[in-house]
Amino acid sequence: MEHQDPTRRRLLGGLLATAGAAALAACGGTRTAAPAASGGITLTDQQGRTLQLDRPAARVVTIPMPAASLLVAVDRSAEHLAGMHHASWTAMKDGIMGQMFPAALRVPHEVATEDFTPNVESVRALDPDVVVQWDESALTEPLQNAGLTVLSLTNNGRQEDVDAWTALFAAMLGKPGRAVEMKARSDAELRRIKALAAGRTGPSILYFNRFKQGLKVAGHNTYNDFYIKLVGGSNPATGDRGVAGSGMVGTEAEQVLAWDPEVILLGNFDDAVPADLYADPVYQQVSAVRSRRVYKVPLGGYRWDPPSQESALMWHWLTDIAFPRQDRSGLRATVADYFDFLYAHRTTDAEIDRILQQDANAASANYGQFGAA
Structure with missing residues (x-):
């Protein structure tokens, strides 16, 4: 990814603030992103913690299993995926994600145990801008204590979870408008399915x-x-x-x-x-x-x-x-x-x-x- 000069980053921050407000409104009004004072990005994760990025994340390590493919979908690229859970990699290998994005199969995938306990040294070696992790303190604190920026996700088995994750990822990548598009498509399909199911x-x-x-x-x-x-x-x-x-x-x-x-x-x-x-x-x-x-x-x-x-x-x-x-x-x-x-x-x-x-x-x-x- 190109690193913009400070003036261009400040301009980008203003554009992200406008688009980010629309994305957050579309995702139920939860405040997950705002322009940082320096012209970067401020995120509020699902633990309620505030994260501040100087610029859109260029290197992201994902530990929750759905997160790697969601990041690729939001980005329409595997360029910013720096590491992932082994089960995420297996799904890419066994499905067609690896065919669509061959580079994803070369991404390191030994960053956590099966139960999501992070391998902190392996994660640090990847030099991530952000580490995505489930919101249990036992899983996030080792990463935070190592000085890593951690974005926490909650999974309550609801569609709203996907919408929230999408909004966070889109904002983190500097593409908040992408969350608006993805939620609109999903919502339209949800309405259609509900209408078909009515009375059945x-x-x-x-x-x-x-x-x-x-x-x-x-x-x-x-x-x-x-x-x-x-x-x-x-x-x-x-x-x-x-x-x-x-x-x-x-x-x-x-x-x-x-x-x-x-x-x-x-x-x-x-x-x-x-x-x-x-x-x-x-x-x-x-x-x-x-x-x-x-x-x-x-x-x-x-x-x-x-x-x-x-x-x-x-x-x-x-x-x-x-x-x-x-x-x-x-x-x-x-x-x-x-x-x-x-x-x-x-x-x-x-x-x-x-x-x-x-x-x-x-x-x-x-x-x-x-x-x-």
């Missing part, structure tokens, strides 16, 4: 965060529970006979049999595919298995399971899974349009097949609606 009674849908190495399902206060209900479905894990507790909750096969879900979603945090359930004698009497309505969740620039910049595509996909179309789904065209908007990338039919997990889902009911014409 959909199937019971069970989401597995883990299947092969101990069953974990989406319980209360998860984003998965939100979008299951958004499209008109019900989540047996949060129903009258649901699991206790919040988040991803462990369960047993006997409980799955008792719930008897009509649709099963297999997430991208392990390698289970529909064929695993279709061949497993334990699950042969489950409605979703008998009717072959088990589906691997798509994997695009990021996993579609958790909240991200591609959540609107997940809502569209799940709507057509819950209420299969008799004609061809319009999702492929929506994916192509969204990827151009998010990543300045024109997808091929083969890439869309890969995103939608066409091979893994080929034997599942009604999946032909997502095929290429």
Whole structure:
């Protein structure tokens, strides 16, 4: 990135202040960015801490898993991604982000443990302008104590979280207007999905965060529970006979049999595919298995399971899974349009097949609606 002279930076700061106000208003009025007195950028993160940058961040290390791909989407470039969590890198490798931005696969990705505990020395060696981290003090304080600038994120399993992260990243990168554009697109899709779901009674849908190495399902206060209900479905894990507790909750096969879900979603945090359930004698009497309505969740620039910049595509996909179309789904065209908007990338039919997990889902009911014409 070019370093501007002080006069140009002061002018840029004024422009950012005007655009930043619009971005923050669009994201619910939360004050997350303002012009710094020196002409730089001041951010208020989700811990309520104030961060001051002399200029837009040029080197960013991201530790929360969705953050790396969101940064790339806001920036439409991987140029400013200096480091990321290994699970973020894996999603890029396994999805198509690595094809769209090959340089992202060369970004260091051993900056934290699986539970997000930072490797402080590894992070410091990357000389970041900003380190993005979850808002737990045990995760942020080691970085702050090392003199690093830390931007804290909160995840409450809500769409508002994505909007807030987008606004923070856009302001940090000096592109606050990008948050306005991204939220407007997401909001329009959300209104459309809500209108389609109005008055519908959909199937019971069970989401597995883990299947092969101990069953974990989406319980209360998860984003998965939100979008299951958004499209008109019900989540047996949060129903009258649901699991206790919040988040991803462990369960047993006997409980799955008792719930008897009509649709099963297999997430991208392990390698289970529909064929695993279709061949497993334990699950042969489950409605979703008998009717072959088990589906691997798509994997695009990021996993579609958790909240991200591609959540609107997940809502569209799940709507057509819950209420299969008799004609061809319009999702492929929506994916192509969204990827151009998010990543300045024109997808091929083969890439869309890969995103939608066409091979893994080929034997599942009604999946032909997502095929290429």
